[in-house]
Amino acid sequence: MKHSAYRAFEPVSFSQVTIEDAFWGPRLQINREKTIPHIYHMCQQTGRLDAYRLDWKPGDEHIPHQFWDSDVAKWIEAASYSLVSMPDPALDALLDEVIALIASAQQADGYLNPHYTVVEPDKRWANLRHGHELYCAGHLIEAAVAHFQATGKSTLLTVACRYADYIATIFGQEPGMKRGYCGHEEIELALVKLYRVTHNTRYLQLSQYFIDERGQTPCYFDTEPAPDYHALGLEYHQAHQPVREQTEVVGHAVRAMYLYSAMVDLFCETGDETLLQACKRLWHHLCSKRMFLTGGIGSSMLNEGFSSDYDLPNDTAYAETCAAIGLVLWCHRMLQVECDAQYTDIMERALYNGVLSSVSQDGTTFFYVNPLATQADLARQRWFDCACCPTNITRLLASFGHYIYSQNEHELVVHLYVQGTVRAKIQGQPVVLRQETAYPWDGRVNLTVELEGPVEFALRLRIPGWSSGAMLMVNGERVDLNGLSEHGYAKIERVWSNADRLTLFFPLPLVRMYASPEIAADIGLVALQRGPLVYCLESIDNAVPLHRLVLPRTSAVQIVDESDSGLDGVVTGIADALAVGSTDWEEATLYRPQPPGMQPAALKAIPYYLWGNRGVTTMRVWLHEQSI
Incomplete structure (x- = not known):
């Protein structure tokens, strides 16, 4: 994995994190044992997998939809992540089988989308506003990166690279190329992931093109023959202004979160401060005017997104599951740039409330929307025609360990309090940090440092914004948190020895x-x-x-x-x-x-x-x- 030049911290891979937590552990196990198999079964039952056989004919059932690909891709991503923490030869073999099927559907030029291959072969790239081709390509790329990192197998990564290489010949500012971009952001952040794995700068440049081109005048969407059948305008796609000029979160909430995540990723690779400053403005607007108490976002069913400032109804709140997940993704990226608890607090709020509410305790039914009041008129469903939310929640839970810790050469950061261990290398030395806690039911967190020998580094521990009266002890001695606080984190810098112990306590009224x-x-x-x-x-x-x-x-x-x-x-x-x-x-x-x-x-x-x-x-x- 390529180190990003302009972020202060790197997330510690979930492959280095062991979760033994009474709150999250059972949920992650249910995700692996119930949710991932359930989603595979539903992809089978609804024709999403068979679509890759490219044998559909007019009159057949299960017409391949234009964004079915993304559901299969997110299942692959979740299953791949799962293999890291819970090895399973049968699941590994099933992944190989599905990937081979996907590879068989790739066209000679690299194109890969069953809907536009067999249902509307004459409409390739004709409806970027609503067609979801690039969106699906993005999820395929994310799945390929996850599978490669989890298994070391490159079959799907090769497919994704071929597709990305082909896309790079279609879109750009050169004569004869399309000056378009996707109506549903996703490929932008996926291309950065692909760049970090392959080191191929072509993918980074393509991501930058898609971000820079969005919102330019004249708008590419206005040149397309396909009508704007949503009639929600350019704000729906965050295409009303160039991204660096945007100051308010608008439009479809999921699309916005994916765009802002990609903007942070691009900053991390290029150092373009204008992207980071835009994200900070948008962040402040979201958190001060357009977010629910639960961390849910997007108040309106009409556009699955934002309406106006302070329009936060309870019984009609849309708060799509995917939007809360997108907020987690954006928060986590901002955290790597600036270790500031304002981002972690919102990430935690969304995780424990707006995201976790979406899946049942048995892992097989789901909410698409997450209102703050109902009149007994809403129940979780086993599946949806638009199944983005079930597939999104399963990939987030499967990679949950990714969100707990960050590090650089001199520091290890604890963002979330989850019982288990993390293994990192600080200044070339192996460091193990063990958490023991019953959080969020109990506010005590015990942390033990395990080392082969003394190592000097800083340990940053988040002091949640909701906490009052937090206490910290190091090796039995109470320390002054006020003197250690940096942007909501207690920074303890010292030469650590094996078995050094810290205890945090947060009152929980x-x-x-x-x-x-x-x-x-x-x-x-x-x-x-x-x-x-x-x-x-x-x-x-x-x-x-x-x-x-x-x-x-x-x-x-x-x-x-x-x-x-x-x-x-x-x-x-x-x-x-x-x-x-x-x-x-x-x-x-x-x-x-x-x-x-x-x-x-x-x-x-x-x-x-x-x-x-x-x-x-x-x-x-x-x-x-x-x-x-």
């Missing part, structure tokens, strides 16, 4: 969260959060309809370790509340001049990521609060 007064949907409401976990209410736990519950500001919220109700090991919250009464209200009376009475009620809250696992239910994150 269940606290009340309030929204900006500019968010009309949340005026007079309160939410609950404990550590990184946002909480919600489900009707299954509460006898009173959720819309009638009121939490007095003076009411203490108690935490409870659960051992029943399908919530074993989970910390829930209970409180004395009030219910807007209905006993004194006649059913036939719709309005009256007298207010309803208030009655005592009990309230129970569970972590948001768990909602919807015990049947179809009413749910809400934001609750009415009585301030007096």
Whole structure:
């Protein structure tokens, strides 16, 4: 893997990370044992795999769709990552079989897309705005890189390189080439990955072309014969301005996150500060005006994306799973440039809430959207016609270890608190760091350094932005965190010896969260959060309809370790509340001049990521609060 010249840190590969965590461990195991096989089965059942046989004819079932390729590619990526931590000869062989099938569909010139090969062979590159050809190519490239890194096999990597080489002959500014780019960003970041593995600068240059060309005038999309059938304008594709001039997150949320991720990647390789500064502006706008408490993004179903500042409705929140995953990808890239906890805090918020809520506890059903309130009208599904979210969540979980640590020659950074070990080399010396923790249920984290001999380096430990009163001890002695803090990380620089031990402690009360007064949907409401976990209410736990519950500001919220109700090991919250009464209200009376009475009620809250696992239910994150 090529080192990136302009980022301060490199992620520690998940191949160097062992996860033995009571929270994440079972989820990763379910992802491997249930979700990855389930997605393969659905790709079989729906014709996504057979599409590569190129034998479809008009009138046949399962018409190969223009973005089916991406689902298969993301399955390959997830399965490849899985092989690193959980070797499986049968899965390895299955991957070889699927890759051989994909390779057989590649055309003589390198082109590879079943839909445009057999369904619309005369439409190749004719609809870049909505056609998803380059998007699918990007996911194929990402899958190829993952498979090569996991197995050392180059079959799919060779296919991806042939395809990328062909694409490089089609797109560019030279005479006779297309001045276009994809309506759905993805290939930009994939090409940087391919460059880092192959060291072929052609791929980096092609990524740079796609990023630089987006938003230029005249817009290439306006020259295409295919109509803009979404009629959502150029902002939908982030093509309304050159990327360096953009100041607001707009349009389709997933596309935006992939574009911004690619912009950071390109900065890391070229040092183009204008790209980084644009990302910082966009980051600030997103986090200060257009993000849900859960780390979900994209409020509107109309464009699967952003609407206007502070438009953050709860029951109609779109918050697509892929968008939250894209936010994690962007956060993680920004972290490597600047080790700043503002990025990690949002990455953690999205991971524990906006992402994890999307997959069921058994790993076989999924949410596409993740609202913050429902009226028992939403349930996870086994599959979707547009199956981007199930395939995206499985590849993220399979590579979860990638997001925990970073390093450079002189420092090792802990971003997330997850029990297990990391093996790194600092100044050429092997360093093992072992985490022991029950986070996020418990705020204590024990870290042990294992070395062959003394090594001088800095260890950076994130102090989460949600924490208050954090404490740190090194070899039993308390140290002043204020004196060690750099951008939300405690930096402990010293000569470390074998068995040196650190203990971090974060108090974990269940606290009340309030929204900006500019968010009309949340005026007079309160939410609950404990550590990184946002909480919600489900009707299954509460006898009173959720819309009638009121939490007095003076009411203490108690935490409870659960051992029943399908919530074993989970910390829930209970409180004395009030219910807007209905006993004194006649059913036939719709309005009256007298207010309803208030009655005592009990309230129970569970972590948001768990909602919807015990049947179809009413749910809400934001609750009415009585301030007096």
